[in-house]
Amino acid sequence: MTGELLIREMHDSDKPRERLINYGPDKLTNQELLAILINTGNRNESSISLASKILKNLQSIRELRDVTYEELTAINGIGKAKAITILAFIELAVRMHTHSREEDKYIRSPKDVTDILMEKIRYYNQEHFIVLYLTTKNMVIEEKTLFIGSLNTSIVHPREIFREAVKRSAAAFVCVHNHPSGDPTPSEEDIEVTKRLRECGDLIGVDFLDHIIIGDGKYVSLKEMNYI
Incomplete structure (x- = not known):
């Protein structure tokens, strides 16, 4: 008692x-x-x-x-x-805390992305690599988690990302992942992954619009940092 x-x-x-x-x-x-x-x-x-x-x-x-x-x-x-x-x-x-209405799922800025994903992934204990596949008008076709774990160039395979893009007839995509530490500052691996995806996107003809890293209530856009 x-x-x-x-x-x-x-x-x-x-x-x-x-x-x-x-x-x-x-x-x-x-x-x-x-x-x-x-x-x-x-x-x-x-x-x-x-x-x-x-x-x-x-x-x-x-x-x-x-x-x-x-x-x-x-x-x-x-x-x-x-x-x-x-x-x-x-x-x-x-x-x-996530947007479910189709009319809200247009990507015009990094904030549009974080409005969709910030509350969903900011507290994850592992890194989750998520891709938003978009139409020619930047409407989200699908949100897909492709990789989970410590992200590096051996885990994040461009072929998986672009295979899904082709399957959905996507015109563009945005990559998003979280930093469990809460600090969204990009690592060297984050930058290297971004460069590889940019090169593949240019080659295949699917627009790689941004790579956004989400921390605890904060985010960083690698496009705004001129890596894309």
Whole structure:
């Protein structure tokens, strides 16, 4: 038995659900919001106590997006249904930060790219190399993750990128990858990969518009740095 009150023992005005109704969701703590998702505790612990257990090992709330089903269900009191609810909510929150409407998916500047991908990949623990394939009017045909891992010239194969471009009859493409460190400064490998893709694009006749590196809320355009 913990020293914390169970939800049923709280005064109505102190319960997370009632606080949300009375004051709005923005007034609730992360713990209270997560407790609402958890819904019920068990005989010994409240949903607030279970929420606290989930959050206690996180450096910040953004790390919640990396929590796995196995990690959640390892917590006594978090079963299959609660874990699924939490993971579904996390994924929904991620999708809300990405643009899904076709009319929004036109690439006219680096910011258009980061509007689509910043919130999706900025917190990844591994580098993800993503290609946006475009029409002649720079509308996104498809967003495709081609490589995952520490990027270098042996991993990023131009043939894979251009094979996908031909398959989709793409007129142009933009490459994007994240730096898990949060610092988007391009490495020598990033620059070398960019130069190779530029040369291949010139040869094949598919426009390589930009290579954008995403950090923690920041980005760098290698086109703006004159590498393309």
